[in-house]
Amino acid sequence: VGGRPESPLVGPETENGVAAMAACYQGFDPAAYLQYNYTPPRADFERKDSIVPWKLACLHRAFTEGDVNGDLLVDIGSGPTLYQVLSGCEVFKKVLLTDFLEVNRQELRGWLQDKGVSSLDWTPYLQHVCKLEGRRPSAWTEKAAKLRQVITDIVPVDVHRPQPLALDDLPSAGADCLVSCFCLESVSPDLAAFTRALGHIGRLLRPGGHLLLIGALGESYYFGGPGVKIPVVPLNEAQVCASLKESGYTLIRLEVYTLPQDMRVGVDDVSGVFFAKAIKE
Numbered sequence: 118v119g120g121r122p123e124s125p126l127v128g129p130e131t132e133n134g135v136a137a138m139a140a141c142y143q144g145f146d147p148a149a150y151l152q153y154n155y156t157p158p159r160a161d162f163e164r165k166d167s168i169v170p171w172k173l174a175c176l177h178r179a180f181t182e183g184d185v186n187g188d189l190l191v192d193i194g195s196g197p198t199l200y201q202v203l204s205g206c207e208v209f210k211k212v213l214l215t216d217f218l219e220v221n222r223q224e225l226r227g228w229l230q231d232k233g234v235s236s237l238d239w240t241p242y243l244q245h246v247c248k249l250e251g252r253r254p255s256a257w258t259e260k261a262a263k264l265r266q267v268i269t270d271i272v273p274v275d276v277h278r279p280q281p282l283a284l285d286d287l288p289s290a291g292a293d294c295l296v297s298c299f300c301l302e303s304v305s306p307d308l309a310a311f312t313r314a315l316g317h318i319g320r321l322l323r324p325g326g327h328l329l330l331i332g333a334l335g336e337s338y339y340f341g342g343p344g345v346k347i348p349v350v351p352l353n354e355a356q357v358c359a360s361l362k363e364s365g366y367t368l369i370r371l372e373v374y375t376l377p378q379d380m381r382v383g384v385d386d387v388s389g390v391f392f393a394k395a396i397k398e
């Protein structure tokens with residue numbers, strides 16, 4: 118994983134762009150990334166206009182409105198975060214986490230295997246999702262146990278490969294649902310590569326399966342650690358919709374959140390966040 122794409126359709130220019138992106142990620146710092154994006158002011162559960170309640174509510178609704186079901190949920194480009202599967206872990210028997218970097222896979226294993234070892238305390242996220250589910254916040258320990266029970270593995274992934282996962286990491290029937298947050302636009306050298314990557318992960322999904330895609334709007338860079346500036350494909354809503362359509366999905370719903378000024382904290386130049394629920398044709 119992480120090698121050059123195999124597709125004969127991809128020219129040297131794109132291969133060079135993909136390789137350059139992979140090089141940018143060698144300095145990625147999970148603890149710093151979590152600090153930049155998953156602590157206040159961005160992760161402030163007391164603020165009504167905070168992005169956290171909005172995102173967790175989008176995911177909760179998408180997983181629980183009745184059309185998403187099956188056995189296997191795969192999270193593409195998990196990074197060092199878990200918020201993206203806190204609702205899905207109640208709906209799927211198996212959850213597969215994936216990331217390109219061993220440092221991120223190690224961060225996730227630290228949380229899963231040992232109650233104390235992780236760079237961020239996910240308790241407020243667990244408690245918030247319990248509240249969305251109508252449970253008492255103290256049920257967060259049960260949700261943490263559920264998460265540790267359903268996450269079957271944490272494996273390498275490369276969305277620029279036509280087959281992003283190792284064949285033996287995925288059942289032949291494919292995944293029933295994919296979730297992917299802030300990954301494709303943050304790892305692609307350009308819009309064409311973003312769209313191709315959407316098609317590649319679509320091949321992991323059974324026909325009729327759902328994609329829950331969260332991403333940045335208008336973002337051209339972010340810091341993945343101190344001094345680790347990573348380029349991002351700046352997207353607008355129309356491009357997201359067009360790329361989904363071009364790569365074989367039917368859009369069910371697109372929701373957009375505009376970041377308040379005080380959440381623009383210098384770790385990136387994101388202007389908004391989109392949430393797309395789509396179905397693979």
Ligand SMILES: C[S@@+](CC[C@H](N)C(=O)[O-])C[C@H]1O[C@@H](n2cnc3c(N)ncnc32)[C@H](O)[C@@H]1O
Nearest residue numbers: 194195196217218274275276298299300303304
């Ligand atoms: C901006 S982070 C998103 C992390 C997390 N999903 C979140 O919501 O914050 C982008 C992630 O993509 C991963 N990544 C980098 N290159 C990749 C590739 N070629 N294929 C899949 N994931 C990749 C990085 O290791 C990183 O964890």
Ligand SMILES: O=S(=O)(c1ccc2c(c1)CN[C@@H](CF)C2)N1CCSCC1
Nearest residue numbers: 154159160168169172299303339385387
């Ligand atoms: O939407 S966030 O503010 C957020 C969370 C992660 C990221 C960005 C924004 C923008 N840059 C991305 C680079 F890929 C990563 N957010 C942080 C608090 S919890 C919910 C998600």
